[in-house]
Amino acid sequence: MINPEEGLCGPISLDNAQTVLFSTGNNAFFATRTSSTGLGPYFVATGCGACHTSDNRGHPFTILTRFGQSDTLGNTFLNEGAPQLGAFALPGFMPEAVPPGATSTRMIAPITAGVGFLEAVPDSEILNIAAANANNPDGVRGHPNWDTIPHFAIILNGSFPRADGKWICRFGRKASVYSILQQVANAYNRDMGVTSSYMPYNPYNYLDQTLQEISTPEVDNTTLASVVFYCTALQTPEPRNATDSTVVYGGNLFNQIGCATCHRPTMATGNSAIAALANQTFSPFTDLLVHDMGPADDDHYTEGTAETSEWRTTPLWGLGLAPNVQGGTSYLMHDGRASSIQQAIEMHGGEAAVSAQRFGALSASDQSALLTFLKSL
Numbered sequence: 001m002i003n004p005e006e007g008l009c010g011p012i013s014l015d016n017a018q019t020v021l022f023s024t025g026n027n028a029f030f031a032t033r034t035s036s037t038g039l040g041p042y043f044v045a046t047g048c049g050a051c052h053t054s055d056n057r058g059h060p061f062t063i064l065t066r067f068g069q070s071d072t073l074g075n076t077f078l079n080e081g082a083p084q085l086g087a088f089a090l091p092g093f094m095p096e097a098v099p100p101g102a103t104s105t106r107m108i109a110p111i112t113a114g115v116g117f118l119e120a121v122p123d124s125e126i127l128n129i130a131a132a133n134a135n136n137p138d139g140v141r142g143h144p145n146w147d148t149i150p151h152f153a154i155i156l157n158g159s160f161p162r163a164d165g166k167w168i169c170r171f172g173r174k175a176s177v178y179s180i181l182q183q184v185a186n187a188y189n190r191d192m193g194v195t196s197s198y199m200p201y202n203p204y205n206y207l208d209q210t211l212q213e214i215s216t217p218e219v220d221n222t223t224l225a226s227v228v229f230y231c232t233a234l235q236t237p238e239p240r241n242a243t244d245s246t247v248v249y250g251g252n253l254f255n256q257i258g259c260a261t262c263h264r265p266t267m268a269t270g271n272s273a274i275a276a277l278a279n280q281t282f283s284p285f286t287d288l289l290v291h292d293m294g295p296a297d298d299d300h301y302t303e304g305t306a307e308t309s310e311w312r313t314t315p316l317w318g319l320g321l322a323p324n325v326q327g328g329t330s331y332l333m334h335d336g337r338a339s340s341i342q343q344a345i346e347m348h349g350g351e352a353a354v355s356a357q358r359f360g361a362l363s364a365s366d367q368s369a370l371l372t373f374l375k376s377l
């Protein structure tokens with residue numbers, strides 16, 4: 001396991017049996033797959049840990065590309081390999097390219113530490129946060145991403161469908177994924193070309209249409225469940241120097257200028273089968289809602305009820321440790337195009353424009369204090 005100063009791979013408090021499961025999942029998460037262990041024929045990276053380095057943010061080297069649309073707006077590119085690009089292929093197979101005319105989006109891996117806490121937040125909390133935005137004077141209007149869920153989804157505690165049969169989803173850059181299980185099954189299948197009992201087909205590649213038949217699951221349910229458990233039981237990133245006077249001062253500014261409306265400093269979990277996740281207050285600095293971030297952050301790509309310029313508020317926990325896993329620099333925002341925290345803030349438009357302008361209007365020393373606070377997360 002990696003030093004928590006560099007990575008975030010440690011568990012929450014677990015009993016002995018859970019510790020064994022966590023350790024099995026940890027090994028599978030950081031294992032490298034090859035063609036003899038199910039990789040491909042199309043893939044983006046060879047293991048979870050290749051993209052989620054030390055369970056923190058990813059690097060543009062392993063960026064994902066999605067194209068077409070995967071929702072009810074109609075997908076004219078499904079027969080051409082949408083939604084996710086098989087950017088790499090085993091020898092003898094043809095990697096895909098985005099077909100002409102398809103809109104595409106690029107995403108680097110978000111932080112995985114703490115996702116078990118995010119999953120244990122009941123819908124009621126997310127709906128309350130959304131309702132509180134209704135009269136926000138800065139124009140913040142976040143909403144949950146309501147989407148359909150896959151047949152294999154296990155219903156989360158405190159989660160209920162809407163009248164149209166859609167559920168609140170919360171994972172992924174546009175919050176279009178319902179649960180950690182769905183995310184992990186998706187990742188094995190689309191990111192690594194590894195089939196499971198949940199997603200038994202190899203990703204469709206329009207350049208090689210012979211590959212759609214069901215194969216024996218390349219990851220078994222036990223291994224997949226251990227990886228789900230590993231992610232679920234990851235500890236939350238802990239802030240450093242929280243009592244330092246500059247950090248405290250910068251944290252107050254963060255609240256005052258409206259960053260905290262979306263990047264919420266505290267959330268609470270509900271019931272959970274895992275004792276250490278039940279009824280906990282924690283500090284993710286997200287609201288699990290999607291927000292219109294303005295035309296400069298519009299990727300012309302929708303998922304569920306998230307529009308093309310709408311993104312889930314990125315949890316800011318682990319932000320200060322991100323450069324340790326990104327080669328000493330920062331690659332922030334969904335596509336990693338911001339190379340510093342300050343640049344990421346300057347890219348906030350739409351619903352976040354007012355708070356970003358307030359940041360710009362702060363004195364240089366106040367800006368620096370706010371950045372010091374963010375680096376302590």
Ligand code: HEC
Nearest residue numbers: 044045047048051064107108109171172173174187188191
């Ligand atoms: C090619 C890089 C890549 C690989 C390989 C990969 N991921 Fe991811 N992961 C991502 C990206 C990008 C997202 C955001 C996806 C989205 O927006 O839909 C993500 C999202 C997630 C999330 C949700 C985090 C959040 O807060 O939204 C979890 C959990 C996760 N991945 C776990 C895994 C596991 C487990 C594996 C291995 C089975 C894996 N990932 C493999 C890139 C990768």
Ligand code: HEC
Nearest residue numbers: 259262291311312313314332333334344351352355356359
């Ligand atoms: C209206 C909601 C909203 C407000 C207000 C807001 N943000 Fe964000 N923030 C987001 C969203 C959504 C993203 C993700 C955008 C993307 O990935 O393209 C984000 C991304 C970020 C990131 C990049 C994180 C990463 O890991 O890539 C940082 C840093 C950040 N915000 C800091 C701030 C600060 C500081 C403020 C106050 C000046 C602020 N935000 C105000 C919604 C908001």
